[in-house]
Amino acid sequence: MTLTAEQHDVGAVRRWSMLGASTLAQAAAAVMMHGPAFLIPALHDREGMNLAQAGLVAACPTIGVMLTLVAWGAVTDRQGERFVLLTGLSTTVVFGLAAALSGGIVLLAITLFFAGAAAASTNAASGRVVVGWFPPERRGLAMGIRQMAQPVGVGVAAISIAVVADTSGVHAALWVPTIACALAVVVVAAVVIDPPRPEPRDGVAANPYREDSYLARIHGVSVLLVVPQFLVWSFALVWLVQDRGWEPAAAGGVVAIAQVAGALGRIAAGHLSDVVGSRMRPLRWVALAAAATMALLGLTAALDLGVAVLLVVVATLVTVADNGLAFTAVAERAGPFWSGRALGVQNTAQFLTASAVPPLAGLAVAHAGYAAAFAIGALFPVLAAPLVPVREERELS
Secondary structure, three states: OOOOHHHHHHHHHHHHHHHHHHHHHHHHHHHHHHHHHHHHHHHHHOOOOOHHHHHHHHHHHHHHHHHHHHHHHHHHHHHOHHHHHHHHHHHHHHHHHHHHHOOOHHHHHHHHHHHHHHHOHHHHHHHHHHHHHOOHHHHHHHHHHHOOHHHHHHHHHHHHHHHHHHHHOHHHHOHHHHHHHHHHHHHHHHHOOOOOOOOOHHHOOOOHHHOOOHHHHHHHHHHHHHHHHHHHHHHHHHHHHHHOOOOHHHHHHHHHHHHHHHHHHHHHHHHHHHHHOOOHHHHHHHHHHHHHHHHHHHHHHHOOOOHHHHHHHHHHHHHHOHHHHHHHHHHHHHOOOOHHHHHHHHHHHHHHHHHHHHHHHHHHHHHHOHHHHHHHHOHHHHHHHHHOOOOOOOOOO
């Protein structure tokens, strides 16, 4: 595939700069979305809240994200990526400031809800910048790099927010995501421009969901693959501590290594899709690998074998490798006039499923143990593999 005239004019340096700006925007938004989870100890110890109340406050940004993803996608389809990134991130900064300066828990929860709702703007818009400016043969790699933003943002939040909250208080810690988003606004304003988009045929862009079941099947596959991903994310550390007798610091180190491996795995999966000229074939391979890994993890955990710890790291890597592939495929098939909404649907479905996994998996652990829960997690990628629309995939364009 060749570059369009507009893509050629911006040059490779500008394209990679926009990838960096988009990744920064998504990472900064991730600090705002997921960072308040690291306020729970301070909310409990300093503010006198019970864990349920503290958890509800910490969940407010995520609730805001889930309720606005599709709406932000629709705005992106109509107004463009740069407008949405600048508007959303600037609004996030405003509500971040309000949260940092707020005087009570109720106001804190409200401002965090709106900060999350504004931060959701980056999910579709930053991905569309990458899809719009990179040619198909480099798009998988570029999107894999962009998909590192979430674990990087969560890592930054884990390192900084909990420490600041412990030393200086809950409200002081909220300056971390606020400053990160403010920095992202400056970089986006300096670097990002809207990618070219063609004129819709007959003045109307066709609804891709009416053409076939391709997008719906990808959404379904992604929902199924979220289950083992969040099962491992939620219970790897507590399994190592409670079931294997590890010290929390050592268990946390393994989890951190696994997260880094997962981030690199997203890049590798994206590059592989560029090499083979397909998003769906690698997506099916990932599903099969996830099924095998989770089944082996369940078996080795049941037998109390040491290799189970290594398999937790492998499972973390494999179960997140699908994210960039599915995200890129949705954007490519939906096109420049529908991809914002399609990516909003994709992310909303994943957020809702991810929210349900920890409590339901917790019930499975309580009644059947960790090994059985890991083994049950293997069933979902088994169901996902035949659902991947390999035959319906078109040539990358």
